[in-house]
Amino acid sequence: MPPRRLPQMPAPAPWRFSALAMAAAVSVVSGALAPPAALAQPAAKVVDKALRSFSIPAAPMDTALNQLAREAQVMIAFDPGLVHGMQSRGFQGMATLQGVLDALLESHGLQAQSEGLGAWRIRSAPVRGPGHGARVSGQESRLGEVTVAARKDARQQVFETAGSVAVVTREEIDRLPPRNTADVLADVPGVYTSQGRTDPGVSVNIRGMQDFGRVNVMIDGTRQNFQQSGHGSNGSVYLDPEMLGGVDIAKGPTSTVGGAGMIAGVVNFRTLEADDLVKEGETRGARINTSSGSNGYHYAGSAALGFKPSEDVDVVMLVSRKKIGEFETGDRGSITVDNHASVHGVSQLTSQDQTSVLLKSTWRFAPEQQLKFSYIGMDAKFGEKPHEASGGGILNHVRTDTLLANYAWNPSATPLVDLKSSLYYTRTRNQAHRYAGGTLDPFAYDLQYQTSTLGGTLENTSRLQWGPKDAVLLKTGAEFFHDWTDPQAQALSVGADAGTTALFSGSTPKGKRTVASLFGEANWMHSDWLELTGGLRYDWYGMQGDGRMRVGSLLNPPGVRPPATTLYTRFAADRHDGAFAPRLAIAVKPVEPIQLFASVGRGMRPPALTEALMWGQHTGSLFPYYPNPDLRAERSRNWEVGANGMWDDVLGRGDKLRVKAAWFNNKVHDYVTLARIMSPIDTGGGGILGPYAYVNLQDPFRSKGLELQADYDNGVVFGGLNYTHMLVNTGKGGYDSFPLGSLTGYPNNNLGEPGDANIWYVLPPRKTASLSGGVRLLDKALTLGARVRFQSPSVNTSAWTQQGERYNQKSWRLFDLWASYEISPHAVLRVAINNLRDLNYSEMQGGSYFMGPGRTASATLSIQF
Structure with missing residues (x-):
């Protein structure tokens, strides 16, 4: 029972x-x-x-x-x-x-x-009398x-964890309604979002590393591996913030679940649970949110229901809608983006229309065992139609579906078993219509990019006691995921052929990849002042795919159409590799409020399908893309030192101050990036429009920096500080300019030398900070708050100065205000103003920057019963 x-x-x-x-x-x-x-x-x-x-x-x-x-x-x-x-x-x-x-x-x-x-x-x-066991006096009160x-106090646990972790709570999400999911992570130190406002998806950068699985971004533990080539980020995750119960972030490699095939960190978006909706002692509950505002923020809202028909079953259902239009940029000041001045105006391609659904059920079918099933879906349309007769524009229709089953068994009869497992399937598909427009892009296309992932995890936690003051926590398990892609391109214009459709299907190639991992981690705790952790992971991957690449062209006789015949050759790839990734960590408490921690670990990231198998041509046939099936996996070495501090009654009875600080250092060997290469039939030079491929850099990629997080709360006044100082050293570069070999004797060229200007990097801002605070008034029914965010750009320190200038954006400061009032025990009204000063500023978008929205006011009514 x-x-x-x-x-x-x-x-x-x-x-x-x-x-x-x-x-x-x-x-x-x-x-x-x-x-x-x-x-x-x-x-x-x-x-x-x-x-x-x-x-x-x-x-x-x-x-x-x-x-x-x-x-x-x-x-x-x-x-x-x-x-x-x-x-x-x-x-x-x-x-x-x-x-x-x-x-x-x-x-x-x-x-x-x-x-x-x-x-x-x-x-x-x-109370027993002398000499017998009968009760002689007293009744229970x-x-x-x-x-x-x-x-569970998620914020408290951040400062109790001996490592660089962070959380975003539902309360923080509600303060300033997010226009995009990326806004949810705006105040997390060491974490950046790198997806422009043209896309409702979110791409995450941790400590200077992003794209192609360097960061494992999940929804309820399910990997989201969708990739689509373009000028922005390569790897987007789609979900509505209305679904979220919170976000958990762990930075650096890990030797437990979620660490397979990644080197930068794990971000897990957690969806709502029944306990978020149903009050203690009740059997059902509901929450309705509805928001609207200025500057294109037309509508965002959701309706969520939670049921607990019995002690053994609970159910969650949610549907949400969001419709936002093209926003106006700020009217105060101007910035430089890609060496062009930006002025106030409407930012095109930023309208979005999306619908999301969440279904979740938990069944405790036996004592200490439970099953959980969930479905997460999102349908989003975004982009723009042509505004002029010259054409151009693209409409995107993204549909993502995730199915998840979890099983847990935690028998109280033995401390050796605490088993958790999952099996999931997720598919993200973008059906895009690309309008014809201009000389370089004269044809219209219907395109489809789809990534499917089947994965699973298994982890057991055993608790062992060694003497009166020593305990060991042992975690062992395995995880796997299998990706396969299915790009399709159909030309809709007369004159387009298979060669032109390859412009789109080859750059996000078809293929399949499997990653599997075995891991173990032991955590030894001595009393309450010493922790030692040792972990070991073995990652294996296999990849298969094929395609065809352009190797040249022949001129046709005069009068023959087309004037030239393009030559292609087919290729195929089938490879696998593996590596061990150890991790060591220590934490000590020299004095009760302070905990010091340090860790060092290694990781492996296998090449993504796009990196190894990309082919086709850039839009407008400017230059071809070549595959590189022999790409080596990235190998990282990450270490950090840090401290936690927790003080109570700092300024008076009942207040608390929590501080976490960390210095990190990452070094990645065989870093993979896009660069200009030589074709196997090139005879020298390597013109400016030569082929591009993903290559391994000979010099390591490095990032290091300082992260600081502090929270203060005395019940009436509260505040928080988040600060990151990031230093990225892209190194001297250098790479093999003939990744596919040469049929002409490896002629001399100016590519692949240290300091080469033909390498593409993504650089996060050098300094970011946010300071927020507020007061709770009228017996905490009214909350007033404000936030200021600061960002200072990065400038590439390598010899790659030609493209490095594009990152030299102006620093900016944004001011935000919010207020919430509890109208009744069941209704809360929230108002917010983002970008109070209407500043014209830019945000990181893949390898470049994109305009951020100007002043936006919004109001939200939340009803829960």
């Missing part, structure tokens, strides 16, 4: 929490309405036998129980009168939850009784009981 929930009753007036308990949800059980006999009905008694490290200081008993509930993430019910005046001596060290409770309650005549998995009740211990339900 599954564990039964503790009933929730009205709270007695005298009760109040200390500030340390603000993260806990509190309800009071009245003895008259729920007598002890009713609470003692049979329930499944599942005792948590896991050994963990606890640090509970000496404090009044109610405060100690409060903090324990928060640390252990459990519910503890007790009568405030029962513990009034009692002082706990605290607890430091390794123990089970029952052991900690026993230590806290020792010598006070109290006992902790398990009410099922994650629930405990504090009662008076039976029938005063109101306090239930401390400690929900």
